[in-house]
Amino acid sequence: xxxxxxDHTMSLFDVSTYGLISAASKFRSSIHILIIGKDIKNxxxxxxxxxxxxKVFTADASHFIDFLPENHANHILSIANNYTHxxxxxxxxxxxxxxxxxxxLDVAPVSNVMKIISDNVFSAAMYAGRILANIxxxxxxxxxxxxxxxxxNEDINIDINNYADIENITVSNDLGLSKLLKKENRVDSxxxxxxxANVIVSGGRGLGSKENFNNLLMPLAxxxxxxxxxxxxxxxEGYAPNSCQIGQTxxxxxxxxxxxxxxxxxxxxLAGIKDSRTIIAINNDINAPIFNVSDYxxxxxxxxxxxxxxxxx
Numbered sequence: 001x002x003x004x005x006x007d008h009t010m011s012l013f014d015v016s017t018y019g020l021i022s023a024a025s026k027f028r029s030s031i032h033i034l035i036i037g038k039d040i041k042n043x044x045x046x047x048x049x050x051x052x053x054x055k056v057f058t059a060d061a062s063h064f065i066d067f068l069p070e071n072h073a074n075h076i077l078s079i080a081n082n083y084t085h086x087x088x089x090x091x092x093x094x095x096x097x098x099x100x101x102x103x104x105l106d107v108a109p110v111s112n113v114m115k116i117i118s119d120n121v122f123s124a125a126m127y128a129g130r131i132l133a134n135i136x137x138x139x140x141x142x143x144x145x146x147x148x149x150x151x152x153n154e155d156i157n158i159d160i161n162n163y164a165d166i167e168n169i170t171v172s173n174d175l176g177l178s179k180l181l182k183k184e185n186r187v188d189s190x191x192x193x194x195x196x197a198n199v200i201v202s203g204g205r206g207l208g209s210k211e212n213f214n215n216l217l218m219p220l221a222x223x224x225x226x227x228x229x230x231x232x233x234x235x236x237e238g239y240a241p242n243s244c245q246i247g248q249t250x251x252x253x254x255x256x257x258x259x260x261x262x263x264x265x266x267x268x269x270l271a272g273i274k275d276s277r278t279i280i281a282i283n284n285d286i287n288a289p290i291f292n293v294s295d296y297x298x299x300x301x302x303x304x305x306x307x308x309x310x311x312x313x
Contacts, residue, residue, distance in 0.1 A: 001082060002027050002086075003032050003086045004032070005094070006089070007093055008043055010037050011042070013043065013046075013047065014091070015148070015193070015195055016089040017148070019152070020088075020148055021050060022152060023113075023116055025052050031053050031054060032056070032083070033048075033053055033055070034076060035057070035058050035059070036064050036072050037067075038060060047164075048163065048164035048166055049163070049164070053164045054165075055166075055167065056167070057166075057168075058168050067093055068180060071178055073104070077101060077105070078169065080105060083141060084119070085119075085141070085142045086142070086144070088145050089148050090111070091251070098145050101143055105141055107139035107140070107141055108139060110145070112125040112126070112145065112147060113144050113145065120136055120138060120142065121135065122134070130271075148195070149252060149253070193227065194227050194244070194246065195251060196227075199224050200253060200255045200257070201217050201221040201226045201228060201261065202231070202258065202259065203217050203239065203262055204230070204231040204260070204261070204263035204269075205237070205262065206262020207262045212303075213239040213240060216306045217261065219310045224259075227255075228244055229246040229258075230245055232245055232268065232269070246269065247269040247273075248272060249268060252271075253273060253275070254277075257276075257277070258273050258276035260273075260280070260290050261281075263283065263290050266289070279293060280297075282306065283302070285299075
């Protein structure tokens with residue numbers, strides 16, 4: 001049997017969820033879903049009607065609302081031995097909790113999975129996406145971290161004849177593990193989810209400051225109806241919040257149009273945008289690596305080009 005651990009916001013599933021279920025369907029085995037959170041009854045009901053889903057587990061408690069992986073791990077482990085494959089999304093949550101589960105089960109997780117070849121052979125990206133390797137996993141329980149955007153969800157839809165069982169897992173109030181002491185709300189630079197966006201305007205070190213990042217990229221993104229992205233350096237420098245980070249240690253995206261502004265193109269960043277349909281790069285360095293993977297290249301001063309581009313729209 002297959003267990004899928006989806007990302008969600010308590011009220012909505014992440015778009016990657018359907019890609020995970022699509023991937024799980026390739027094993028031709030029963031698919032179970034485990035939802036961990038607070039007030040998730042509606043989520044459980046919605047996903048129980050999806051094609052191929054045969055059972056839904058819920059772990060519902062107030063201390064799950066902060067998505068602390070230490071608190072979630074025990075409830076996944078309580079049913080983990082019943083499954084041959086446990087599937088996570090390649091997200092901050094998935095990458096933080098999957099290794100914990102794998103360590104407790106004494107197995108090796110397989111990350112960056114982009115294709116299911118067989119029950120124990122998977123195609124995964126390695127070396128920041130420069131190599132696609134076929135990996136054979138002989139562990140009794142396979143822990144898989146999938147790139148949800150690599151799997152189509154065309155066959156995943158509501159089946160009015162499907163009524164998957166919903167079962168609640170008993171939750172202890174005394175976890176004795178992690179506790180959130182303080183939460184700092186940061187304003188997200190984009191109202192559009194990066195993983196769902198058809199158009200992304202992304203900025204890097206070349207913008208020079210948070211003010212330039214906001215003043216140049218925001219008007220352009222608004223006119224294009226685009227999400228805002230950023231490189232790791234831009235996030236580390238405080239130009240954009242962590243939720244905007246794209247790359248090997250950030251979000252993996254696959255938009256129709258990716259506009260890279262002031263981005264040199266490190267391997268780590270390119271690993272996150274390799275599935276983009278069209279890449280346009282603006283940079284003043286003709287030798288910037290980003291130009292090697294771009295469909296259209298504008299070599300020049302971004303402080304002149306971007307405002308003119310915005311004015312033309």
